[in-house]
Amino acid sequence: MAAGGKLEGRHAVVTGAGSGIGAAIARALAAAGAQLTLAGRRREPLEALAAEIGNERVFVAAGFDVTDPKAIEAGLAAAREKFGRISILINNAGEAPSAPFDKTTLDMWSHVMNVDLTGVFNVTQAALPDLKAHGEGARIINIASTAGLTGYAYVSAYCAAKHGVVGLTRALALELAKKGVTVNAVCPGFTDTPIISRSIEEVVAKTGRSREQALAEFVKSNPQGRLVKPEEVADATLWLASPNAASITGQAIAVAGGEIMAG
Incomplete structure (x- = not known):
């Protein structure tokens, strides 16, 4: 799925870029030649990632709160000054x-609704004039979850929000189809990220189970019996961002080891 250098000269914005899936996506886009705006609330992890990728190819938009339209506008305005019009948006x-x-x-x-669903609305609406002006080849990729395709106990708010992200993806894909802007969702299963690590620790603390027992609960729904790697999610995202995916829009692509199969 690698896109090589096919994103050379493109300006990609990645929200929640400081760790986990967001950081993996940023690395993949950078390897494909994109110029990056790393957006997130905390500066330190964003600066560390920028140094790893190469500061000259990265703009750090710290204090980027997806629930705050003013913070979003300020961050995107500064990003445009650095790299010009946004042509790839990753809502992570x-x-x-x-x-x-x-x-x-x-x-x-x-x-949860404000961050996971309304945050996608806020950032997409703020970036949309750039994406529409870019036209052919512009991309919106929403990092949803298998929780947007099925249900899980004890995360009702998260499931509801991610189902909303998938619905928004499909609706916006239809609106933008004739403008050359594709809109897709990537839906990871349980992925080896800091969020899952914290969830495992919570299970251990609340139930007294061992870490291995808690991990087994998270991977039991994956037929491959493992956590998804962030790099696997990034690879799917990179493909959707590439010119070769121009005909792919309105899709919710599960990266979950066979847990979810479209019928």
């Missing part, structure tokens, strides 16, 4: 707290 920022439904507070529900 998200959170996944867990709780039984009857213990899911309205504050938790609202927070």
